[in-house]
Amino acid sequence: MSHSSTNSLSKRPQTESRLRGTAPRQTQRAGRRRGVSVWRAYRWWLVGLTLVVIGAIVGLFLLLGHQSTANPTSSRSATDPQVLNDLALISDSQFSKVGTGNLSSPLRVIADRPMLRGPTGKPEFFYWGAEFCPYCAAERWPVVVALSRFGSFSKLPETTSSDTDAYPNTATFTFHGSVYQSNYLDFAPVELEDREGHPLEGPTVEEQQIIGSLNPDGSIPFLDIANLYLVRGQSYDPGILTGLSQRDIALQLTDPSTPVAKNILGVANYLTAAICVATADQPASVCNTSYIQFIQRQLPRSPYAPTPTPTPSASLPSALPTTALGLIMLLPTVRRPQRDVRRHTSQYQARKKC
CATH class of the missing domain: 1.20.5 (Single alpha-helices involved in coiled-coils or other helix-helix interfaces)
Structure with a gap:
């Protein structure tokens, strides 16, 4: 074997070993590049x-x-049925015991314009307010109580006033989404904004004219009772409702001795008297009560107020007989009380002599 062949044989393993050592390094580099x-x-x-x-x-x-701004409903919920039941249980005797509640009348007469009538032709009760407003929150209570004497709410959501305004979180109702039915008047409420200040409703052209002429500074709450009486601003102190839930307020209304009842029912009686002027004292079961009639006599009247419907006396027959027989039958009825009066008088005089 020659020397050159020996060298080639000796070099081959070295070359192979170098190749074998290089391959793993190249594989590692390729792996790193892939990694x-x-x-x-x-x-x-x-x-x-x-x-x-x-x-x-x-x-x-x-x-x-966007959804909460366009349709804010998070601050509104269905009113507890027990609350509505408590309001329905307020009896005439409780209204009578409260009377005016020792409050000054919140009503101002409107004497320079015809009566305001709603879409059905009945006298219109117009309300202008907002859900965030604590004074509106307080005012809705007597409004609901008064209106419930002339009709009924089939839908009346509950809410609270703003938590950043005066008297925060005052428990109340909202007229946004409410439904009211009455045979005696139309109810037209407008709630401008929700409790967070988001827009809710706007007035019609006619309602804007009412606000512009009777409430030019846009105060809320504002009530227009058929263009006969108006209420601008608070009617009582909302502070008496502080810390009370809607259920608490409704329960206290059943006790005429509580400050809540005296204020809310007192204002409700004033509003009831004004509505009775607009409805010509209908229904008689509400408007002809002694305390409502007493309040009515204290109120100035618009020349546009309707004439009250006369109430037939219960002590007289509805139709007097015109025949001779009928007159004869009527005579004992007329004479008998006179004999009774004389007999009672003589007995009283006899006792005095004794």
């Missing part, structure tokens, strides 16, 4: 996914914010 490229791809995929999630969250918040 780096995979990580870079994963990183960009992760960044993209994060951006998509953030965009979805932002979009969801914008959607929810």
